[in-house]
Amino acid sequence: MRIARFSIDGNVAFGAVEGDAPPGSTEGLVLDIIKGIPFADFELSGTKVPLDAVRLLPPVLPNKVVAIGRNYAEHAAELGHEVPDEPVVFFKPSTSVIGPGDTITYPSFSQELHHEAELAVVIGRMCREVPRERAADVILGYTCANDVTARDAQRREKQWARAKGFDSSCPLGPWVETDIDLAAAADLTIQCTVNGEQRQLGRTTEMIRPVADLIAHITEAMTLLPGDVVLTGTPAGVGPLHDGDQVAVSIEGIGTLTNKVIKRG
Structure with a gap:
């Protein structure tokens, strides 16, 4: 559904x-x-x-968005990073979430905004300390996400809170697909286009750590609530967004999430 x-x-x-x-x-x-x-x-x-x-509208209003960095080896390499020994976990606040057709507002503190197409996991019930083999029990479904990143601020500030948490930096949508199981989620095509030009093309088979491992790792530390969202990382091909660009994230079996970029002022 x-x-x-x-x-x-x-x-x-x-x-x-x-x-x-x-x-x-x-x-x-x-x-x-x-x-x-x-x-x-x-x-x-x-x-x-x-x-x-x-x-x-955004298909859910998450209490928190828990995101994973560098979960695709080629993406880590394109930014000059090694694959981490442990998942890199960070947060995007609820105020960063927007829906399909909403505007990504270019933040005033950045001159280098990047797209990052991602598979998003929507949590269906309150859970903590979820064993890997029971991860499917806590998932409502999946949607498309764009982990929009102020790359220059990310490099400059080291901490990622502003670079990845600014208002409108987390487009989600267009809906939640509930008929995808963990096996199917592990082999989906992810694509990002900007103004119709393909920028990213990958498969979730390229994830270093699959969805079940990520949920187990996150819930060792914190409770996930119904409607919370887990972003699972982006494949290689991230690149710049400019004023007026239309960026679209498409995931096999889910749909397409499209947003326009507008610069303030």
């Missing part, structure tokens, strides 16, 4: 996305409005609205 979060006539709801459309298009898709929330038992209302008639 594809679960979207949307607004219509000033109301916010979740809905199940039904129908088929060409990649990057919503033509012909409809939403069956969900009674309740997707983190508990719910029913479909049978009330349907065209997807083109609503505004898609």
